[in-house]
Amino acid sequence: MNAGIVVKPSAAHKKILLVEDNDLNRQMLAEYLDFCGYQILSLANGSDFFQTLCVFQPHLILLDLKLPGIDGYTLLEQIQQSDWQHLPVIVVSAFAFKADRERALNLGARRYLVKPVNLNELKQAIQEELHNLTT
Template identity: 60%
Template structure:
């Protein structure tokens, strides 16, 4: 059996079709993740405030959301609950990227609808693999 691996150019081309909404209040983290995802070929929209999620979703129409839980304007757990209450939003996979490392935090986020939970500082290769897996699962 042979395995055909996509070249980086093919991967970037495939990713350009995908939109990632990043919600992260820390400017440096937001910039680094946004730049990295852009380098990997994703169309990235980044927000520093969670309250902007609902207005941004209508115009940007993300394929995936990366969400920090500790935001200055809104509780990330509450935001996860609100996402699940909207028929369209609840279909968008949410990956939590948080410094909250306790198992209880992770279980709560998953219970509230997060598809995956990554603890900061994140491994970029693991982040990319997680994003690719979630996007592959939700292509219908």
């Protein structure tokens, strides 16, 4: 065994909070990420968002911007003003305009992916963000 090899925890130890109001998108993403080995908790809206953060303690958030009640932009603003500001947020949105992307990134999102999302691109983005947490 090479002493220079660092064994990182598997994806199964990493928790992702998925906030997506579309049932089909939420189910598809949750099943795919579960298949990839992540522990997933999904919300259909942002009303219990911070309570869920406290209970679930995720390592990363996947956030849609168009949500019933409280939108993703507002959640991003609130995350930045909370103890959760270190948590990486990847926005997955149907909003394809440059202004939407810039606004989300300015509010603290680490990445911005446009729907329909390429699953390989999403997986790579998640792996990179989780890797950045450990380095």
